[in-house]
Structure formats: structure tokens, C-alpha cells
Amino acid sequence: MGSSGGQPVDSPRLIRADGAIDAAGCAVSPAAMLVRQGRVEVVDRPQAIGQVDAVIEQVRGLLLPGLVNAHAHLDLSGQGIWPPAGNDFRGWVGQVRALRARRTAKEVAAAVEQGIGLALAGGTCLIGDIAGDPAAASINALAASPLQGVAWVEVFGLGSGAAAGIQRVEDICGDWPEQFDGIRVGISPHAPYSCDRSIYMAAADTGRPVSTHLAELKPELEFLQSGSGPLRDMLEHDIGVWSAQVEIPGCHPVDHLAEPLGQCAALCAHCNWIEPEHAQRLAQLGVCVVYCPRASRAFGHSPPTLPSHPWQMLSAAGVKVCLGTDSLLCLDTPDRLSVLDEMRLLMVRDGVDPLTLLEMATVHGAEALGWSRASVCLGPECRGVLLLPAAGATPREMLESAIRGDQLPQWILPPSRSISKLS
Numbered sequence: 001m002g003s004s005g006g007q008p009v010d011s012p013r014l015i016r017a018d019g020a021i022d023a024a025g026c027a028v029s030p031a032a033m034l035v036r037q038g039r040v041e042v043v044d045r046p047q048a049i050g051q052v053d054a055v056i057e058q059v060r061g062l063l064l065p066g067l068v069n070a071h072a073h074l075d076l077s078g079q080g081i082w083p084p085a086g087n088d089f090r091g092w093v094g095q096v097r098a099l100r101a102r103r104t105a106k107e108v109a110a111a112v113e114q115g116i117g118l119a120l121a122g123g124t125c126l127i128g129d130i131a132g133d134p135a136a137a138s139i140n141a142l143a144a145s146p147l148q149g150v151a152w153v154e155v156f157g158l159g160s161g162a163a164a165g166i167q168r169v170e171d172i173c174g175d176w177p178e179q180f181d182g183i184r185v186g187i188s189p190h191a192p193y194s195c196d197r198s199i200y201m202a203a204a205d206t207g208r209p210v211s212t213h214l215a216e217l218k219p220e221l222e223f224l225q226s227g228s229g230p231l232r233d234m235l236e237h238d239i240g241v242w243s244a245q246v247e248i249p250g251c252h253p254v255d256h257l258a259e260p261l262g263q264c265a266a267l268c269a270h271c272n273w274i275e276p277e278h279a280q281r282l283a284q285l286g287v288c289v290v291y292c293p294r295a296s297r298a299f300g301h302s303p304p305t306l307p308s309h310p311w312q313m314l315s316a317a318g319v320k321v322c323l324g325t326d327s328l329l330c331l332d333t334p335d336r337l338s339v340l341d342e343m344r345l346l347m348v349r350d351g352v353d354p355l356t357l358l359e360m361a362t363v364h365g366a367e368a369l370g371w372s373r374a375s376v377c378l379g380p381e382c383r384g385v386l387l388l389p390a391a392g393a394t395p396r397e398m399l400e401s402a403i404r405g406d407q408l409p410q411w412i413l414p415p416s417r418s419i420s421k422l423s
């Protein structure tokens, strides 16, 4: 922890700010936060805390907990930002495959390191990362960083490739314990158009956290329904993984994967293309959904192509919806990887309530990753505290102005390995 005025590093700190807010009901203005031994002891009005023997620091702005990015691809952080893919998903996948094919393991590790730095710069304290190949590059880098969260190791395998995919699931469990230095190691069957359902069943059977891309693409619906369309062309001609053994279920992706997703702690990314009955089904299954608003926009799954993303329908059905960034490649912020920018888009474009956004970006994300709500609320288990410039008469108005701003958050209490998982 930092020191002030030559005080010992473990001296209590009393940090006074214009306000403080979290998703568990803390909302005070002005605010004081007492920190002892690197942990938040209490946040309240200054007069409620009264006189304490602590180093007093005065800061301007709003205190809030560190944020949760529940869907990232840190290994795609080394290339900067690419032009929006629009509807050319096939071309995008081709570019990503070419990038991955020419990289060394050392370059992958460097990209992950860069992503971790950008995530921390964006105010992230918990992350859900899809670990590509080699998975060790992502898992080891995350385990050595102040971030905690889940690394889901990515698996592919369609038709005749399904057996190898199932073997990969077994190898992941053999190679990595489920808990590894503050990181949970899970499995990510990539998507229902690139993975046989048997791989999902094998992943669910491990008892580990599972994440997948689900109902992300409109052509995914066509492919699962009839085996045709642009994804069939991509799988057969670009990637060369089509075989007579590929089973076409003839139904929607949510119905196709309901059984395995209902048997594990599942977090599904995107869910751009679903109907009310699928929202109900996901709620019944206890599946969490991570919405990546800027990625959805970059790939054309936002207005006007899709009238609106169904996250509010999911939420109303009882699904926990959290926020993710997807990869840096499809974002518009080269200096950070932050769900704060997702909150900003949803507030400015869609008029979403700021407290709802805070809930999605903190407690819902923590729960989706299997961490406690308290790990992202202003109390002793809090994994990190941010300061954002803010104006307003109430904590809520300050939160709205903080989200609308465009400055990087500042860590008042950075994430630390000493505050461990408490779920």
C-alpha cells in the first residue's frame, strides 16, 4: 500500500472524497473511507466516522469499487485496434486465425501481459478471460498479476474433431488445478457452431466453470437449424473442419445446449440473437450472461440491424447479466480495457440507469465468476477501490457524471493478492 507524508506503509488512512457508492446500498456524500492494513474498514459520512488516528488524505471525486470484466480475450491485446468488422465475421475470423498462427508463445505471453496492464488501467479487479493457445501464457500471467478471476481454456472440435476436443478438456484438468494462485481454471467450448455438444457435456462433467459464446451471430441460428449459410462455408472452406460426422441439431443454440449449460456454472457471452422463450430457459437453467455492448456494436448486433440487445429481457426473466469487453481488437479505447466504457455506451446510447450499470459491472460480474458480491463492494473484502472525477449533489448524480466522463479511473486502493477469493 502507498504511504503518505513519510508514514509507515501500514498506517491507517482516512480518505475523504466528494462521495462514495457501491451496488450494495452504500451511497454517501461527502464520504470518508477508513483503510487499515490495506483493507477498507468502513465507508461513511465523515461525521459518522469521527476522529480516528489515521493519515488523512483529501481527494476530489467519487469512490467506487473496482470493476469486473467478465469476458475478455487478453491474448488479443498485442495488436492494437482493428477497423470494425461490421457484418464480415468470416473475414474477421480469418484475420484472427492468421494472427494466432504466426505468433510464438512468447508473443502470446507479451500480448496477455499488455492486456493485464490495460485491464488494470481500466479499473478492473476481477476478470474472466478466454485463454487461447498456449493456455499457460494466459494462466501464468494472470496468476502473477494483481487481477483475480477465471481463465477458461478455449476448446474447439466439430464432427470428427469432437474426440480430440474431449481429450483436450481432460488434458486441461490434468494440467491445471481448478484453483491456481487466485485464478480459477475453467473450460470454454468456443461456440455451438465450432464445438460438438459432446464437448460441452464433457466440460460440464468436470465440475469446473464453463463459458461459451452463445447465440452471438445470426448465421449461427441458420447453421444449427439447417447446417447451411456463411458459417457452414467458413467451417468447410476456410477452416477445413467440416465432416460427415457434424450433427445439425435443427434447433436454436439455447435449446441445443440447455442440458450441459444447466449442469454447470455457466457464463454465456453475447446472446445477441434470442427470443423471450430462450431468456426464460436461460433463467431456469441458472445461466449467467455477459453482454459486451461495444463488441456487439462492432459486429453489427446493435441498432439498426438488431433493434435492441435483449439484455433487459434476460434481466427481467431473472438472468444475471454482467458486462464484458471482448477483445481489444474490436474496441475504441487503445489505452484501456474497461467495462466503464461499456457502461458509458449503455448510458449515453440507451439511457440505462447508472445504478443498474454499477450492479452489472460489479456484483453481477463477481457472481458470474464465482466470487463474492462483497469482493466488489466497499467493505473489508473489497478487492480494490477506484476514484473517478464526478460532479453532482447526490452520490447517484455523481455516479452518472462519473460514467459520462472519459477519464481513466484512478486506483485509491489497488487490487492486491493479499485480499483473496471469498465466495
Ligand SMILES: [Zn+2]
Binding pocket: 071, 072, 073, 130, 213, 269, 326, 327
Ligand atoms: Zn469473445
